[in-house]
Amino acid sequence: MKTVCTKDNCTGCMACVESCPKNAIKIVDELDSYNAIINEEQCVNCDLCRKVCQNNRNVKFTQPIMWKQGWARDTLVRSSSSSGGVAQAIERAFVRTGGIVCSCAFEKGTFGFMFAESEKEVEKFKGSKYVKSNPSGIYKKIKEYLIAGRKVLFVGLPCQVEAVKCYVGEKLDNSLYTVDLICHGSPSPKVLDMFLAQYDIDTPKLSDIQFRNKNNFAVREGTSYIVQKGVLDKYSISFLNSISYTENCYHCQYANIMRVSDITLGDSWGSNLDIQEQRKGISLILNQTQKGKELLEQSELELMDVELNRAIEHNHQLRHPSIKPNTREIFFGEIKNGKNFNAIVRKLYPKQSAKQLVKMLLIKAKIMGGMTNYGISYVMK
Numbered sequence: 001m002k003t004v005c006t007k008d009n010c011t012g013c014m015a016c017v018e019s020c021p022k023n024a025i026k027i028v029d030e031l032d033s034y035n036a037i038i039n040e041e042q043c044v045n046c047d048l049c050r051k052v053c054q055n056n057r058n059v060k061f062t063q064p065i066m067w068k069q070g071w072a073r074d075t076l077v078r079s080s081s082s083s084g085g086v087a088q089a090i091e092r093a094f095v096r097t098g099g100i101v102c103s104c105a106f107e108k109g110t111f112g113f114m115f116a117e118s119e120k121e122v123e124k125f126k127g128s129k130y131v132k133s134n135p136s137g138i139y140k141k142i143k144e145y146l147i148a149g150r151k152v153l154f155v156g157l158p159c160q161v162e163a164v165k166c167y168v169g170e171k172l173d174n175s176l177y178t179v180d181l182i183c184h185g186s187p188s189p190k191v192l193d194m195f196l197a198q199y200d201i202d203t204p205k206l207s208d209i210q211f212r213n214k215n216n217f218a219v220r221e222g223t224s225y226i227v228q229k230g231v232l233d234k235y236s237i238s239f240l241n242s243i244s245y246t247e248n249c250y251h252c253q254y255a256n257i258m259r260v261s262d263i264t265l266g267d268s269w270g271s272n273l274d275i276q277e278q279r280k281g282i283s284l285i286l287n288q289t290q291k292g293k294e295l296l297e298q299s300e301l302e303l304m305d306v307e308l309n310r311a312i313e314h315n316h317q318l319r320h321p322s323i324k325p326n327t328r329e330i331f332f333g334e335i336k337n338g339k340n341f342n343a344i345v346r347k348l349y350p351k352q353s354a355k356q357l358v359k360m361l362l363i364k365a366k367i368m369g370g371m372t373n374y375g376i377s378y379v380m381k
Helices: 014-019 048-052 075-079 086-096 119-123 139-147 157-168 168-174 187-198 236-241 248-249 277-279 290-298 308-313 329-334 341-346 350-364 377-378
Strands: 025-029 034-038 066-072 100-107 111-118 152-156 176-181 210-213 214-221 263-267 283-287 301-305
Touching: 014 025, 014 048, 014 139, 014 157, 034 210, 048 086, 048 157, 066 075, 066 086, 066 187, 075 086, 075 139, 075 377, 086 100, 086 152, 086 176, 086 263, 086 283, 086 301, 100 119, 111 119, 139 152, 139 157, 139 168, 152 157, 157 168, 157 176, 157 290, 168 176, 176 290, 176 350, 187 214, 187 341, 214 236, 236 341, 236 350, 263 290, 283 290
Parallel strands: 100 152, 152 176, 176 263
Antiparallel strands: 025 034, 066 283, 066 301, 100 111, 210 214, 263 283
């Protein structure tokens, strides 16, 4: 098997697929890892795939020059966002200046990337997506827009940001603006499919999917919870315990304070601001470049100082990648053998599972309310 980069280290960025002039590359999703496989019969050895692959290049990292915490001044933008709504505020300001935004949205069962040129269109990007997304098809379009003299803002995971920068090249970099999201790791979408299948839910038939509402983690379609409002479902338990990610995430080269984008966004976990503000959502903002400063200045944001060391302490992905659990091999071994998703998580995390079962029973009996701020303790692991 001939691969573009080291086996099981593929991030799934799809840049190699789009670079190949002979359609000789296929990304193989094996649940626990991705691999970019080269069809040697079609390959003409141009080596374009390996040259564009971020895993085969020396990545240029940049130290943040400014760090803040804050939120969108528009209360509707802030309330409808997973965190403080800073990403959406930046996107809205960018399209108002005539720019084009490219980011991830859920449509027809797929977590793919789309383009937006109006404030209404950027609304489809809001919300955290705790699953691996597919940037396939965007690279050529981004490059075409830049060549035509348009400004493009790309918002994605750090590995996706680096992939776009690799594909576009330095000559067009002046008109490319980038925002990366602090990432703890991402599972294959097939893992989500398996979780939903237990409830007779076919992912492509969903009109919408959400994974989080501020500090409350739970999979839902719109306002309808898959399990129970106020209960941490088994998909969320597996995600927050870092057991369901693809292999490359545990060796992520982007998991440090040095970044590859103009701006890095995450949650200001451990904020020393008032608890009421925390419940409304507070974003962490790291600014690396002059272009990043420009994005922040043109956006309608409420920004304030944050202690960088405290922010790093509460966002481990700014220090090191997620640590692979010892039971991960069991998790994927049983999933691949067709075992029930929820049963596997109950087996591996019996105490957490039992706690959530008790919560569900108490909520159904109307002894306990349906909203609980249980998210931060998991994320801080």
